[in-house]
Amino acid sequence: MITDVAMDKPSSNHWEFVQNLLHDLQAEEDREQIAYLFGQWRLSIKAFRRVEAHRMNLTPPTELDVLFHRACVTDLISFGTLIEIAARGHDPAELSNHGVKLEFVIAIIQDLQNTLDEWHAQVSSAKLEGLRDRIFNATPELNLTNTRA
């Protein structure tokens, strides 16, 4: 439970750690550091996608798989958002020289956000069931391909 005392603290205190981190990221001499972090982030996403393919797509995921998946995807979104904030503090042309473009970062974050929705969106079972029925039990006049067993 959040106490009144905690709530009265200026928000700048709460965000001090993050602000310091962002200050480091936004330092002019740290463009290469942003590029490095961007590369590390992409590598982490690749590793995540490989595990996701095997644990979430090949077979039905376990309850623990779903929890790990949520923890990883939210961390990746969070890290990417910090990179986006840092990138916004730099000249786009200079950042581009290091292989980082804001549009890349935003698109990757959007892809991760879609992944979060795919597995963790708050949708009732009844609504999902009804929707799946409408999608996969469609009438023949709709354009259908790839009939499944």
Place this chain on the structure above:
Amino acid sequence: MPRPNLISQIHELKYELRRSRLKVSEIPRLQADFDDLVQQACEEYHCSKAELLKAIAPDFGKWVKDERLPVIEKDL
């Protein structure tokens, strides 16, 4: 169970986005195309983006098998 062509197209773009050899410069265009198709499906099935994505997520693995595609490239 039948799979609408539109859903197959969404899966195909998602698969493209998951390729580990994908160039980073290709991502914005593929992501925009993916979102356009998802939006089209949302209008067809009268649902939100999150609902649509969640409804078809379990079908993606089946689609990969149906298309006989490798689960993931081994170049990581």
